Amino acid sequence: xxxxxxxxxxxxxxMPILETLPPELEGVLPGAAGANGAxxxxxxxxxxxxxxxASANGHPRTVFATDVTALGRYGTEWLVLHDGRVQxxxxxxxxxxxxxxxxxxxxxxxxxxxxxxGNGVLRVRTTDGYVDLIRYSQATAGEANMxxxxxxxxxxxxEIRYDQVERxxxxxxxxKRVLPDDSDVCRGCINRRxxxxxxxxxxxxxxxxxxxxxxxILSTSVAELxxxxxxxxxxxxxxxxxxxxxxxxxxxxxxxxxxxxxxxxVAGMMYCQRRLSSFLGAxxxxxxxxxxxxxxNLLSLSYYDKRTVGSVMSRITNDAxxxxxxxxxxxxxFLSTLLAIVGTSIxxxxxxxxxxxxxxxxGILVFLLNRWFMPRARRxxxxxxxxxxxxxxxLGTTLNGMRVVxxxxxxxxxxxxxxxxxxxxxxxxxxxxxxxxxxxxxxGIVMSCGYYIVWLYGGSAxxxxxxxxxxxxxxAGYLVRFYSPFQEFSRVIDWSTRSLTAAERVFEVLDxxxxxxxxxxxxxxxxxxxxxxxxxxxxxxxRSRLVLDSFSLKVAAxxxxxLVGHSGAGKTTIVNLLSRFYDVTEGAIRVDGVDIRxxxxxxxxxxxxxxxxxxxxxxxxxxxxxxxxxPEATIDEVMRAAxxxxxxxxxxxxxxxxxxxxxxxxxxxxxxxxQRISIARAILHDPKILILDEATASVDTETEQLIxxxxxxxxxxxTTFAIAHRLxxxxxxxxxxxxxEGKMVECGTHDELMEQDGTYASLVKVQTEVNRIRAI
Amino acid sequence: xxxxxxxxYLDPSRLRVFRVRGLARATxxxxxxVLALVATRAFPLSxxxxxxxxxxxAGKDVGVVVxxxxxxxxxxxxxxxxxxxxxxxxxxRKVLSVTEEFGTIYWTFDTDRGVKEAVxxxxxxxxxxxAANRVLLTDVExxxxxxxxxxxxxxxxxxxxxxxx
Numbered sequence: 059x060x061x062x063x064x065x066x067x068x069x070x071x072x073m074p075i076l077e078t079l080p081p082e083l084e085g086v087l088p089g090a091a092g093a094n095g096a097x098x099x100x101x102x103x104x105x106x107x108x109x110x111x112a113s114a115n116g117h118p119r120t121v122f123a124t125d126v127t128a129l130g131r132y133g134t135e136w137l138v139l140h141d142g143r144v145q146x147x148x149x150x151x152x153x154x155x156x157x158x159x160x161x162x163x164x165x166x167x168x169x170x171x172x173x174x175x176g177n178g179v180l181r182v183r184t185t186d187g188y189v190d191l192i193r194y195s196q197a198t199a200g201e202a203n204m205x206x207x208x209x210x211x212x213x214x215x216x217e218i219r220y221d222q223v224e225r226x227x228x229x230x231x232x233x234k235r236v237l238p239d240d241s242d243v244c245r246g247c248i249n250r251r252x253x254x255x256x257x258x259x260x261x262x263x264x265x266x267x268x269x270x271x272x273x274x275i276l277s278t279s280v281a282e283l284x285x286x287x288x289x290x291x292x293x294x295x296x297x298x299x300x301x302x303x304x305x306x307x308x309x310x311x312x313x314x315x316x317x318x319x320x321x322x323x324v325a326g327m328m329y330c331q332r333r334l335s336s337f338l339g340a341x342x343x344x345x346x347x348x349x350x351x352x353x354x355n356l357l358s359l360s361y362y363d364k365r366t367v368g369s370v371m372s373r374i375t376n377d378a379x380x381x382x383x384x385x386x387x388x389x390x391x392f393l394s395t396l397l398a399i400v401g402t403s404i405x406x407x408x409x410x411x412x413x414x415x416x417x418x419x420x421g422i423l424v425f426l427l428n429r430w431f432m433p434r435a436r437r438x439x440x441x442x443x444x445x446x447x448x449x450x451x452x453l454g455t456t457l458n459g460m461r462v463v464x465x466x467x468x469x470x471x472x473x474x475x476x477x478x479x480x481x482x483x484x485x486x487x488x489x490x491x492x493x494x495x496x497x498x499x500x501x502g503i504v505m506s507c508g509y510y511i512v513w514l515y516g517g518s519a520x521x522x523x524x525x526x527x528x529x530x531x532x533x534a535g536y537l538v539r540f541y542s543p544f545q546e547f548s549r550v551i552d553w554s555t556r557s558l559t560a561a562e563r564v565f566e567v568l569d570x571x572x573x574x575x576x577x578x579x580x581x582x583x584x585x586x587x588x589x590x591x592x593x594x595x596x597x598x599x600x601r602s603r604l605v606l607d608s609f610s611l612k613v614a615a616x617x618x619x620x621l622v623g624h625s626g627a628g629k630t631t632i633v634n635l636l637s638r639f640y641d642v643t644e645g646a647i648r649v650d651g652v653d654i655r656x657x658x659x660x661x662x663x664x665x666x667x668x669x670x671x672x673x674x675x676x677x678x679x680x681x682x683x684x685x686x687x688x689p690e691a692t693i694d695e696v697m698r699a700a701x702x703x704x705x706x707x708x709x710x711x712x713x714x715x716x717x718x719x720x721x722x723x724x725x726x727x728x729x730x731x732x733q734r735i736s737i738a739r740a741i742l743h744d745p746k747i748l749i750l751d752e753a754t755a756s757v758d759t760e761t762e763q764l765i766x767x768x769x770x771x772x773x774x775x776x777t778t779f780a781i782a783h784r785l786x787x788x789x790x791x792x793x794x795x796x797x798x799e800g801k802m803v804e805c806g807t808h809d810e811l812m813e814q815d816g817t818y819a820s821l822v823k824v825q826t827e828v829n830r831i832r833a834i
Numbered sequence: 835x836x837x838x839x840x841x842x843y844l845d846p847s848r849l850r851v852f853r854v855r856g857l858a859r860a861t862x863x864x865x866x867x868v869l870a871l872v873a874t875r876a877f878p879l880s881x882x883x884x885x886x887x888x889x890x891x892a893g894k895d896v897g898v899v900v901x902x903x904x905x906x907x908x909x910x911x912x913x914x915x916x917x918x919x920x921x922x923x924x925x926x927r928k929v930l931s932v933t934e935e936f937g938t939i940y941w942t943f944d945t946d947r948g949v950k951e952a953v954x955x956x957x958x959x960x961x962x963x964x965a966a967n968r969v970l971l972t973d974v975e976x977x978x979x980x981x982x983x984x985x986x987x988x989x990x991x992x993x994x995x996x997x998x999x
Binding site: 126130131132133174175176177179186187188189190193195196197199227235236238437441444 | 854855856857878918919920921922923924935936938945947948949950953955958974975976977978997
């Protein structure tokens, strides 16, 4: 039995909006009018065949497959829009589709995709009442919304928009695994070689350092091979001397000197190695970080919307750090471990290949032991870390909320809860440490097997005269050196995967192209007049719901527009679009007659100013903050701007005046103070187009008056878009635009709208009543 | 702005819930009719069959039905239909397959509503402890699943859940 699940879309998963007709519906849907047996099956809905065209009045067919049946079970049902009808099919007993509901578009008044708990229902209002058409799960909510929109478009005889819904869940194009939310890096498909190559390109400017580092590692490894061998030679020399009865110490002295020399050489090399790798690591890390930050600055807001600040930060901090570890410690360590194994093996096999071969077995056992233990141990330790952090966080919450705890006399309960958390920490630590109880003894036993082999086989060989005592001693000396690399090596694999993942994430940032870019041909506009026109603008963030619907408005230069409406009505979207933080989905915004997408971004942003609801002050002095947009501003300009914003007096009252540090470690400013400084910033910036997002936080009446005055001065002679909450701002506006659910419902001056006694009038009445209650 | 601020318990003997042309309605005898009824569970997780909160089409509170079992059969049926329509939370009965890879878990559940494949990422953030061993899981598409006793699942799944609690 086929069905949507079998028919995978390009991402490799079921696509709710189907391009071709599923087998269950073939033959059940009526064919083209008059066509005998002509099947519509297999005709992609995007392409119009002649049959489709004739039957569907020019509108291609839409087939929506859902994953929840009307009875609330998992299963497939279909909703088909075609031929002026809406039809719902359910799966019958024989596996074929059975028609459950058949409505003509003419019978439908309105369609809505109603979000419920854990699912949704596509419901239509007909001439006769309400009908639930089809249910859907969270997975297909976006498509269900789109279908509702299409039905409404058909009902209202409008154009249907054939856009794709952005899938919430994305899949790796190669292996179909689910991709993480904030990244396109598929953990399963990391192309190791490509990443390594890119990493090396970062090293390229320092290739001499890198080469020197490699040489140092190589010679250290070689030099470190010497001591046991020398020891063996010393033993042999002494044995020979004893046998011949010679008292001459000279050969031994030479050997010892040789020994000392290698030690000194190794010491020197280690010094160089440390310095070189510190330099290399730190330097490349710096380059990587700066490159990332540079790129991040260029990226548009939608990149930041999809990710949390924490996740972006962790790229620059954690991921880059991993790389640093990899470059400073990892690679040198890996190289030296590799050389140690290879070098020691060569020496051992050279001395006595039979014995060396037998010693390999314990080595491999050590390796396997580690492969088995390490992941498990790491997981347990991660668990411990998690439990500890939970305990601390709950401790922090309780201590912070001590007032509430005491007021409600809940101390015993908090104690019990803390005890429980600690118990979990205890259990986790015990489990983690128990692993070591097994590991170390086992390791010891396996490694000691090497000694047994050496002494037994080696001993018998010496007794048989096949091997010298010195060689035996050397073997014993090499044992530890031989086995520890095997132990280390098992770590390499996991660790290199982690580092490569980190590297991939770093490169992913570096590769991201900003969404908002200058179009191929841009107009430079060094001087704007400030005429703004919204031409039938629509916008959606994630394609499931239009937050702005066919908004049109013409604003003359210097005019002040007040945007009013409930939260979520679309006011913030309008200003976001105007600021070009996002690009419109449909329609166009023009400044001075030119589409803003065609204006050079640098020019645009220079003449564009913004005063936010939550004024953001950077760490720096007050003067730095006021002059943020124009660092070369003179003291006169800064003070004038502050005076116009009614901030000058308050700044003078600070002990450090304009040099007062603000931001994280600086002066804590009150809301009203921050507002006025942010207004001063905008005044100094002197933009032609200004966005004013008024703060809703209330301040005392006196400050309120000061702020109102400041705003009035700010908006003089500028094209201003104000998301206004204050009546005074609204009254001063040249025109008011009332928004509701993404559409403009009223437009006019304050007096005109009060006369109309519509939405605006009632909003004003509520606001005045609220103000009356707030007595101060 | 006069509004009833007291919580209202509805008398089941005076409450009728019915359906007219596809829309649920309610009548409180001698008082009012609610034209577009929305039935909600006040405690969908801890007590789904009691304390049904009724709201009108504008989202305003109508009253609470403590025990819908005391309603007349037709009203009870319509109310139940509305609740079934609104709440969709599959209960996991058995795990058919589970694989964990790179922090993402691929489950195939046998639920009380059928078989479903669920991909869960970031389990720690998507696990909600409801009661002693009962957890709610959210998959990457936003669907939630109710696991009444995770320790009764297969050992691997139980271990995975336990680790992320």
